[in-house]
Amino acid sequence: MFKHLQAVPGDPLLALIVAHQQDPNPKKVDLGVGVYKDDEGRCPILESVKKAEQIMVDNEVTKAYLGVYGAAEFAPIIQELLLGKDNAIIKEGRIQSTQTPGGTGALKVAADFISANLPDARLWVSDPTWGNHESIFRSADVEVCHYPYYDAVTNGVRFDEMMAKLEAETKAGDVLLLHACCHNPTGVDLSFEQWQVITDFVNQRGLLPLIDAAYQGFGDGLEEDMAGLRYMAERTPSMLIANSFSKNFGIYRDRCGGLSVIAETATEAKNAFSIIGQAIRANYSMPPAHGATVVHTIWTNPELHSLWEAEVTQMRNRINGLRNQLVEKLAATGVSKDFSFIAKQRGMFSYSGLTLEQVRTLRSDYSIYIADTGRMSVAGVSDHNIDYLCDAIAKVVG
Ligand code: PLP
Numbered sequence: 475m476f477k478h479l480q481a482v483p484g485d486p487l488l489a490l491i492v493a494h495q496q497d498p499n500p501k502k503v504d505l506g507v508g509v510y511k512d513d514e515g516r517c518p519i520l521e522s523v524k525k526a527e528q529i530m531v532d533n534e535v536t537k538a539y540l541g542v543y544g545a546a547e548f549a550p551i552i553q554e555l556l557l558g559k560d561n562a563i564i565k566e567g568r569i570q571s572t573q574t575p576g577g578t579g580a581l582k583v584a585a586d587f588i589s590a591n592l593p594d595a596r597l598w599v600s601d602p603t604w605g606n607h608e609s610i611f612r613s614a615d616v617e618v619c620h621y622p623y624y625d626a627v628t629n630g631v632r633f634d635e636m637m638a639k640l641e642a643e644t645k646a647g648d649v650l651l652l653h654a655c656c657h658n659p660t661g662v663d664l665s666f667e668q669w670q671v672i673t674d675f676v677n678q679r680g681l682l683p684l685i686d687a688a689y690q691g692f693g694d695g696l697e698e699d700m701a702g703l704r705y706m707a708e709r710t711p712s713m714l715i716a717n718s719f720s721k722n723f724g725i726y727r728d729r730c731g732g733l734s735v736i737a738e739t740a741t742e743a744k745n746a747f748s749i750i751g752q753a754i755r756a757n758y759s760m761p762p763a764h765g766a767t768v769v770h771t772i773w774t775n776p777e778l779h780s781l782w783e784a785e786v787t788q789m790r791n792r793i794n795g796l797r798n799q800l801v802e803k804l805a806a807t808g809v810s811k812d813f814s815f816i817a818k819q820r821g822m823f824s825y826s827g828l829t830l831e832q833v834r835t836l837r838s839d840y841s842i843y844i845a846d847t848g849r850m851s852v853a854g855v856s857d858h859n860i861d862y863l864c865d866a867i868a869k870v871v872g
């Protein structure tokens with residue numbers, strides 16, 4: 475039956491985790507996959523999460539099925555986090571949200587929804603984007619197109635080229651995927667002014683924005699990181715938002731995310747949401763409860779809520795502090811390349827500008843694990859490895 479099948483390569487980022495795990499070098503450094511790490515190199519369970527889980531153990535009374543959309547009381551949390559407490563879109567009932575298995579689950583449901591109901595829509599993603607965007611939409615038979623985004627010369631956004639491409643080639647009904655903040659893999663975000671320009675274009679062309687919010691809180695703050703998304707949501711008739719709680723609650727393996735649909739009217743939103751429910755049933759029937767219960771327990775307990783906000787601030791400050799330290803220490807080595815852009819990037823990742831050859835040498839000669847694209851997960855840097863890392867980069871770059 476399976477004789478004709480050829481093995482396919484796995485996700486290169488996940489392969490990097492295994493390679494790092496198997497490396498016996500005590501000095502090894504893992505800057506591969508995007509998980510937050512503390513100074514000891516551990517991906518810790520947040521204290522707010524531990525406390526919430528304790529409350530849950532004491533109070534949980536059933537493991538019965540949740541329902542297609544997950545817990546009803548979870549949807550307002552997704553909406554408040556993304557749009558802010560008193561947003562008119564929420565009050566008008568123009569947004570409907572469902573719990574999903576991670577941000578990935580939300581993207582998959584969005585892809586199936588688009589494929590079945592907007593059959594002529596093409597998806598436009600940034601060049602580059604998170605590798606899974608393409609796989610998820612291709613698997614749902616949605617054509618994927620690219621717009622210019624990262625500028626390797628200025629380490630900024632090729633905004634004029636991006637807009638020129640979208641202007642020339644998008645058609646009404648196409649879907650435009652934007653990263654809300656902390657762009658993966660580059661760390662280079664759109665400015666607020668650029669969000670404003672794109673919003674005008676989206677409305678004028680009649681595009682459907684799909685916003686991927688996987689790192690809320692890791693850029694400049696929980697509210698600040700949503701400024702562009704909120705500006706656009708308040709001015710466009712329709713939007714899809716896939717969000718993830720994996721990073722900002724540190725509950726990666728519990729698989730908790732959300733998919734929200736915003737429509738012109740409450741009725742339209744409800745209709746679209748019912749079809750999203752159909753896509754969920756055909757995928758995984760209903761989401762797991764644990765992660766969403768953790769988030770709900772924290773959100774509704776004032777003490778835990780403040781503790782969680784402080785922990786998000788701590789994670790963000792650590793990463794942004796590491797960015798500044800990297801810039802200073804790399805400069806101090808006398809390296810020929812200017813790395814000051816690292817401090818301006820945001821979120822878990824930095825497109826370092828290291829070439830494939832340099833990345834490979836760092837891996838083979840120094841046991842430093844960086845993705846082939848040169849993307850570094852900054853959270854993997856620590857006080858213990860930063861000097862070793864900067865010296866190695868300086869030696870490899872020259
Ligand atoms: N979107 C982006 C841009 C990501 O980097 C990730 C990363 O993990 C996700 C979505 C999916 O997150 P989750 O682990 O919640 O599925």
Ligand code: TYF
Pocket residue numbers: 485487488506507508509604606658
């Ligand atoms: O880009 C990253 O590192 C994270 C984690 O198939 C991730 O988004 C990477 C690959 C993957 C799932 C999650």
